[in-house]
Amino acid sequence: MTRAALSGNESLEPGSSQWWAERAAAENRRRPRDGGLSTSRIITAAVELLREEGVEALTVRGVAERLHTSSASLYRHIASRDELIALIADHVMGEIRLVRTDRGWRADAEALMHEMRRVMLSQPLPPSVGRNTAGYGPNTLRLVDAALELFLEAGNTPEQAAFTTTTMIQFVAGAADIQRSAVGRGPHGATRSDGFARLLDGLPADRYAALRTAGAVYVAAPADEVFAHGVAIFLEGVAGRLRASGLADEPERGIRPST
Amino acid sequence: MTRAALSGNESLEPGSSQWWAERAAAENRRRPRDGGLSTSRIITAAVELLREEGVEALTVRGVAERLHTSSASLYRHIASRDELIALIADHVMGEIRLVRTDRGWRADAEALMHEMRRVMLSQPLPPSVGRNTAGYGPNTLRLVDAALELFLEAGNTPEQAAFTTTTMIQFVAGAADIQRSAVGRGPHGATRSDGFARLLDGLPADRYAALRTAGAVYVAAPADEVFAHGVAIFLEGVAGRLRASGLADEPERGIRPST
DNA sequence: ACCTGAACACCGTTCAAGT
DNA sequence: ACCTGAACACCGTTCAAGT
Numbered sequence: 001m002t003r004a005a006l007s008g009n010e011s012l013e014p015g016s017s018q019w020w021a022e023r024a025a026a027e028n029r030r031r032p033r034d035g036g037l038s039t040s041r042i043i044t045a046a047v048e049l050l051r052e053e054g055v056e057a058l059t060v061r062g063v064a065e066r067l068h069t070s071s072a073s074l075y076r077h078i079a080s081r082d083e084l085i086a087l088i089a090d091h092v093m094g095e096i097r098l099v100r101t102d103r104g105w106r107a108d109a110e111a112l113m114h115e116m117r118r119v120m121l122s123q124p125l126p127p128s129v130g131r132n133t134a135g136y137g138p139n140t141l142r143l144v145d146a147a148l149e150l151f152l153e154a155g156n157t158p159e160q161a162a163f164t165t166t167t168m169i170q171f172v173a174g175a176a177d178i179q180r181s182a183v184g185r186g187p188h189g190a191t192r193s194d195g196f197a198r199l200l201d202g203l204p205a206d207r208y209a210a211l212r213t214a215g216a217v218y219v220a221a222p223a224d225e226v227f228a229h230g231v232a233i234f235l236e237g238v239a240g241r242l243r244a245s246g247l248a249d250e251p252e253r254g255i256r257p258s259t
Numbered sequence: 260m261t262r263a264a265l266s267g268n269e270s271l272e273p274g275s276s277q278w279w280a281e282r283a284a285a286e287n288r289r290r291p292r293d294g295g296l297s298t299s300r301i302i303t304a305a306v307e308l309l310r311e312e313g314v315e316a317l318t319v320r321g322v323a324e325r326l327h328t329s330s331a332s333l334y335r336h337i338a339s340r341d342e343l344i345a346l347i348a349d350h351v352m353g354e355i356r357l358v359r360t361d362r363g364w365r366a367d368a369e370a371l372m373h374e375m376r377r378v379m380l381s382q383p384l385p386p387s388v389g390r391n392t393a394g395y396g397p398n399t400l401r402l403v404d405a406a407l408e409l410f411l412e413a414g415n416t417p418e419q420a421a422f423t424t425t426t427m428i429q430f431v432a433g434a435a436d437i438q439r440s441a442v443g444r445g446p447h448g449a450t451r452s453d454g455f456a457r458l459l460d461g462l463p464a465d466r467y468a469a470l471r472t473a474g475a476v477y478v479a480a481p482a483d484e485v486f487a488h489g490v491a492i493f494l495e496g497v498a499g500r501l502r503a504s505g506l507a508d509e510p511e512r513g514i515r516p517s518t
Numbered sequence: 519a520c521c522t523g524a525a526c527a528c529c530g531t532t533c534a535a536g537t
Numbered sequence: 538a539c540c541t542g543a544a545c546a547c548c549g550t551t552c553a554a555g556t
Binding site for chain 1: 539540541542543
């Protein structure tokens with residue numbers, strides 16, 4: 001009771017669809033006070049803090065300080081740190097620009113994936129973001145909607161479009177997440193390869209044969225190139241499955257099927 | 260100096276290749292004391308704690324308690340909580356069974372991906388695991404080696420094999436990560452869909468058209484099926500690119516090219 | 519030389535006491 | 538009715554004082 005900051009959402013799990021639904025309702029109900037605190041001011045401050053001082057600085061107390069209040073005051077607007085993080089996650093997703101290129105679904109999907117990754121890497125984010133605590137936030141749903149639209153227009157069934165959208169998000173989020181937390185990369189990725197040679201030396205000589213063949217390029221590969229390759233695999237796979245299931249594939253330009 | 264638990268690895272970033280190399284060297288140097296503490300006992304205790312009490316219970320103090328010591332004592336064997344997490348991550352990867360099916364690279368890759376996911380979902384893990392803090396640990400390198408081998412035998416160049424391996428890991432890790440943190444799923448995923456209908460009602464009626472078409476199946480889709488679909492897309496994409504680049508594709512059974 | 523109790527500098531969160 | 542100082546119950550990490 002006391003814990004629910006914004007109404008009677010009792011103990012809904014932050015990030016769940018019910019939580020987002022309740023939050024939207026409560027936010028409409030709310031009357032913006034004088035010059036006081038608000039959820040959006042808190043989110044803005046939190047994102048600034050994140051950008052300027054990194055993930056480790058993102059504490060409830062830190063956000064409060066930036067707003068010249070006490071942490072206790074924030075708990076009138078957010079019920080927990082987890083809520084704050086879910087809100088930040090969706091907020092960041094809002095920076096993803098959704099544009100249609102008119103060059104067919106493959107070009108659109110490719111652009112969308114690169115744009116998602118750009119935004120996810122554009123600032124530090126707490127570990128749980130990029131997962132799906134934001135999954136049902138308004139901005140994230142816009143993204144999901146755009147992806148579903150794209151894959152529907154490509155000729156997929158709703159189920160295929162849904163599965164493909166989830167797969168796309170999983171891949172892009174995974175790639176961004178891993179790159180974000182990538183460790184030991186020097187300015188030119190040099191540090192990484194250096195230590196790697198030493199590392200291989202320490203391993204049993206009769207194993208790790210493939211690693212000795214392709215390990216160098218595996219370690220040194222520029223993240224952008226690897227991601228572009230991953231996108232190509234994904235698009236090729238989606239197109240291949242469209243052909244296999246005898247559904248409409250896209251010739252050269254986008255033709256909207258009468259769905 | 261004082262901080263480096265296991266030798267002169269000074270301030271290497273936990274998870275970096277140098278850190279793993281240094282750690283392996285130091286571990287060999289070390290003489291196992293009487294019946295005392297050891298890194299592996301610490302890891303075992305940490306993993307037990309994780310399995311029994313979940314991510315939130317994984318504290319240095321909690322691990323110490325389980326070993327009937329003080330947290331200060333653990334710092335003789337690990338330099339920080341981050342080190343502990345990197346070690347746990349690689350330890351868990353060690354549970355991945357690497358088997359060749361003799362039914363060609365596609366079957367092998369498919370089995371490997373499902374096995375990776377199984378292990379990643381088999382127990383709670385801290386957020387940063389499944390990213391690449393474990394990237395250079397011995398068990399993780401065995402996994403990478405197996406994947407590289409697979410894709411090399413399929414006929415890829417070392418560079419293609421490397422890129423494809425990274426893509427595979429990113430996708431599987433992303434899928435597992437998102438599913439792990441999936442929020443609001445009831446016993447039968449019911450809760451999820453329930454709240455979703457209410458959520459859609461709250462959204463502007465003139466937008467989110469695709470979401471209204473495919474949203475239900477998007478939300479309710481069983482994670483296993485979605486993952487299987489994602490694997491199919493990935494394999495199809497890899498095969499497609501192999502054909503496109505004129506490199507050897509796999510007919511029906513595995514034929515080792517003379518790489 | 520090794521170990522660790524006790525302390526330090528933080529956290530997220532709560533709530534009684536203020537206005 | 539709203540706000541918040543101060544406290545609670547934790548953290549990770551350190552180090553002086555013990556053995």
